[in-house]
Amino acid sequence: MSASRRYAPELVTDLYELTMAASYLREGMIREATFSLFIRDYPPDRAYFVCAGIEDLVETVTDLNFSHSSLEYLSSLEKFPREFLDYLRRFRFSGTIRAMPEGRIFFAQEPILEVTAPLIEGQILESLILNTIQLETLIAGKAARCVHAARGRGLIDFSLRRTQGIQAGLKAARGSYIAGFLGTSNLMAGEWYKIPVFGTMAHSYVTSFPSEMDAFVAYARAFPDNTVLLIDTYDTLSGARKAVQVAKRMRDEGKQLVGVRLDSGDLAELSKQVRAILVGEGFPDVMIFASGNLDEYKVEELVRAGAEIDIFAVGTRMGVSADSPYLDIAYKLVEYDGRPVLKLSAGKKTWVGRKQVYRSRDGEGKMKEDRLALAGEKVPGAEPLLETVVEGGRLVHPLETPATIRERFRQEWEGLPPIYRELRPRHRYPVSIGAELGALQEKTIREKSLQEID
């Protein structure tokens, strides 16, 4: 992320996490705590979330330690006592992380992840956990909407150039692949995650040649097995006619033009006209790619308008989740030293205690209801969603491949009732509260209100 600076995940934190931790150490508050990560409410037009980002998180957490140079920096702030810096020097995460497997569909208020560890350890991880899980969960959810809108047509991630940073570009590629995209244009994501990579050509390629035809011919010469021509640089229909000429030359050499790409103008109308030209000239199999400010709403509109588009290249608006660029995600202390805790702040409800999410399905395997309950509560016939991924500071299972997670999401999607899949859903999935959790919550609120509010 920088040529000259060292990435230090142990400093991916807000100052207050460490000042609080220093105070905990001073006060001897080193007992076990549980923190819950959850999304408070749905952004506009959302009725479900897609869990993603767990791998990156648990890899980082199980490897976390404070380097010499990070400790020097912290010492230079002149805020921390020597004993605390010594504590950090020895720091390794020793706790338990329970999380939903990536690719799971989940709902507002449900914990996606719970950390149970000595209080200081759980506190120090707060900012890192929030940042890591939010981004990929946000993108996977946005991409799932695009996949739904495309109704079986293919999608490719083209977002790298305008994501909020390079790391965000990687997560956009991974998140959208999990959600069902065919692959990405992003080479680093291709290398890291073994995601298929795709590409066509840019306008600069076309304009660098003396003529559009020269550019098309040169590209076909270089990549005869994978030629997709961008045809809107000067005029889309003129471009389509030139593409047909190239396709004919290729056919003479035993090759096939793979596709053409449209990137501007009225994509529905132009795609139909381009298809007519291609079919009329005997090339019904040449694919039509489309790009340009696409998102799930635009894709749905194009599909409804009968656009002749085989592959949607979706970029910026998916890669930054433009209509809703963040989630109201929170990481809250819910139990310390066996005592349930919560805050009463206006409009920011949190559920006390170490929890589990239980999912019930109907006879056809469709999700029927989730129950948010204490970890010890029993919900007969329901499936618990949180699984232990880190125990004693170590990974419990090897990490999964994005392809495995993608397949899990595909199955989850099959189980999601269609009313929640819509781009503008009008229903909320039912999440009920376990009897024991409800009772403990009420008792804690009552006691805290009496104790703290005058």
Added chain:
Amino acid sequence: MSASRRYAPELVTDLYELTMAASYLREGMIREATFSLFIRDYPPDRAYFVCAGIEDLVETVTDLNFSHSSLEYLSSLEKFPREFLDYLRRFRFSGTIRAMPEGRIFFAQEPILEVTAPLIEGQILESLILNTIQLETLIAGKAARCVHAARGRGLIDFSLRRTQGIQAGLKAARGSYIAGFLGTSNLMAGEWYKIPVFGTMAHSYVTSFPSEMDAFVAYARAFPDNTVLLIDTYDTLSGARKAVQVAKRMRDEGKQLVGVRLDSGDLAELSKQVRAILVGEGFPDVMIFASGNLDEYKVEELVRAGAEIDIFAVGTRMGVSADSPYLDIAYKLVEYDGRPVLKLSAGKKTWVGRKQVYRSRDGEGKMKEDRLALAGEKVPGAEPLLETVVEGGRLVHPLETPATIRERFRQEWEGLPPIYRELRPRHRYPVSIGAELGALQEKTIREKSLQEID
């Protein structure tokens, strides 16, 4: 960004950049090209941009090379001929980069940066340049709006937990500091950029203690010189009264409570009530911090309502530029081998040729008009904004500190006429077109239309 994977800036690119480059090499198209980076139009409610991100970019570009493992990955794709992989193995950027200094204010259609280099080199950098400059320019602009809205009150960046990735968190801290924030909660940004760091405490801190009062006392014990108490965990006014008790105890020990923080409820009303409690008890100097879904609109509203807030802690909505999370930024080939080039695609105008931006000011130093012109055009009395930062692949000057850039932005801001500073501006800053640029543009459009459109 990942515990187990190596960050490879040379792969921060879209596949097509390399397939196009491979074709250029095959065709012998290795002459000099110029690419322009510019923002097509303003997002809603914007009338200016703040240049940022140049440092990160030029550091990466001047250091760029293809590692053995990256070449192995590219080879594994079976798309590239051996000669091209050999070219990449020897790749070093050898060209020139002219850019606006960071902290400059600029406008739509103006090049922020131009790359002049052998065609392949300029092409390969496209995705990296777009991604790097867009994010920090986006955030610096958003943060400048918050600073304007705060009318002299202080601001701190609290965005790390919900930025779109960890890298985005770093850029949010740097960009907002350049725009005039006091500092950030983000420790890694503090270390990297030497930005002041700030922090208070979280609700988890308060809830982990048996009582709110215990938490406050413990914090004051650990950080007697820098105590800011979060008072809304259970009830803001009850919290304020407890804070007063702590302030009294601290005073007895010769210390001073620095501040209290509000994070929920009606911040304007609560801040006034809290101020009344503090003043009434003899603590007029205790600062009031406020946080919670703040952005420039909310800050302006609070200032107008006479909120008794000294420091705004601004997080998510600034850190992702929530109302407008991307810029319509483009990187376009404008000249190849001395020949001006452009595309004619609908709604996507680009200006041909290697350019300069000239700025004229009125007698009081206020910006009056910019002129977009060919690099060789003369505009008497106007200041050219693009400066050479990389020549022959090397940095021309040492990089600047964020503090220097922050001071430049402060001066720029002084020169920006107030009508463009507004949160909902109704005017557009005038950008005229140089006579030679205008003539070359028309000639190129005419010739290309005749040649390419049938």
